[in-house]
Amino acid sequence: MVPAIQHSVFLYLVLSCLYPSHAAQGCLNKQKVLTVIRQMQQFLKGQETHFTDGIRTMKAKLSALQISVTKLTADQPSATWCPSLEAPKHGKKFGSRYSADHEVHFVCQPGYQLIGSSTRVCQPNGRWTGVNASCTEWSDLSFNRKPRCAEVERTQRCSCDAGFHMSGSSENSVCQDVNECEVFQLEGIARLCMYNCVNIPGSYRCTCPPAYKLLNDGRSCADVDECATLQHNCTAGETCINTGGGFQCVNPQCPEPRGNISYVKTSPFQCERHPCPMNSKSCHHVAKTISFHYLSLPSKLKTPVTLFRMATAAAPGRPGPDNLRFGIVGKNNQGQFVVQRSDRQTGELILVQPLKGPCTVEVDVDMSEYRDRTFQAKHVSKVTLFISANGF
Structure with a gap:
């Protein structure tokens, strides 16, 4: 029998015996009545404690849920924007999105070298990776260098770095830059660059037309997909x-x-x-x-x-x-x-x-x-x- 029902039956018997209209037989004696009353009091006290514990547990769970929801809302990152970047003088900038994880690319005009980062990425903290880009003109003096000379068996021997060739007399020799862009084109060898070749001291550099990027091989160009990278200005209906x-x-x-x-x-x-x-x-x-x-x-x-x-x-x-x-x-x-x-x-x-x-x-x-x-x-x-x- 369920405890609550059992105690209810006992209580009914006790109350019945308290009224004179009921027969004396079948009623509990005084000691048993007091025992039943004490059991009922303990039962009610246990029910009250169980109910109070349930309320306390429910309050604790609601408080934990409130803290969790508040923390989740606070942890959600807001839209991050990095400061606007300008194209360097004598150069160009590709990319107009300044939100997190978007890239901006910089290239210099032929005859200029890029100083700084050619690619910068907007970070979630609102700062760009890399350093500011600038374009510096190649110096004509940098295309000529003094040779490295050493005396070997009482004879002075001079040599040039890779990408330079010896010019002038033995007493007044100079290392002049080899223009790879012209040499390979004149000799009929396949072009060094897919688009444009720029001679630099001791070597060469390939450039790409606007809205193209230079691939990792250093010579090939690939189109920048403005649609996929969201670098376009199309309206919602386009x-x-x-x-x-x-x-x-x-x-x-x-x-x-x-x-x-x-x-x-x-x-x-x-x-x-x-x-x-x-x-x-x-x-x-x-x-x-x-x-x-x-x-x-x-x-x-x-x-x-x-x-x-x-x-x-x-x-x-x-x-x-x-x-x-x-x-x-x-x-x-x-x-x-x-x-x-x-x-x-x-x-x-x-x-x-x-x-x-x-x-x-x-x-x-x-x-x-x-x-x-x-x-x-x-x-x-x-x-x-x-x-x-x-x-x-």
Whole structure:
């Protein structure tokens, strides 16, 4: 029996015996009544202690939870910003983000050497790594040095450091810098640098065009992706497209309504035509879908090269087209592109003439679907090419 119920029964018996109306038999004697009362008092005291301990435990847990939440809120780092950095004189700075973990890069103009850190990173404490960058002009005197001479077997012998060659008479010799940039170019050997070679005393240095960074090999250049590194100024309604040496902010729009022909934008890069009236033949022959595509290419790309593919797919439960026809809408950009079928369901846009940048070239490709020689639908792909000024 549960202790609480058991004590309640005892209490009921005790109270019953206190009233004269009850029979004397079946009632507890005085000693037993006092024993039951003491047991009830101990039981109530134990229940009171248990209840008090429960309240105390609950208060302790709530206090610990409050302290934990307060500490978690205090430990959350706030947005950290580092001071603005300026481009050094006779140099350039790449990077406009000054929040934590973002990088800023510095380069000097040809003929100048970088003093300080070429890359600085914004730290969570609001300070930049490295030291201030500056560009110092190479001194003409640093390209000439005195040779190291020593007397060997009563004969004076002189030598120059690597990157210098001996010039002048034995009495008045001088070590002149070897211009590696000119020597290797004149001898027809492969260029030392992908973009530009700068001669420095005893050696050379490679530089890259703006918005490119020099790779670890010291000679190759790679484009800085402003879109991935958030170094662009595109608005919320625009999409950033990385290009060679820069970026473009795009927000393609659907054609304006014309008669009973109108389009709705179903994604940032696609428009779909509203259903046509049954009796409107002209509406059925315009593009059912219009998609937008953006490609970044280097200047003077070796051709021919496939740029873009178009394909069709039948809706579930419906027969697809048995014939596709591909073509270039409007002018053919002076024969720079051709469209050909690569298989039964795919067509390709091919660049057949090199494009010299910087420039932007647009070409529209349409794909018409036929079934049983009957026209079904047309789809247009508007392809925009961003040609960089460099061949890499």
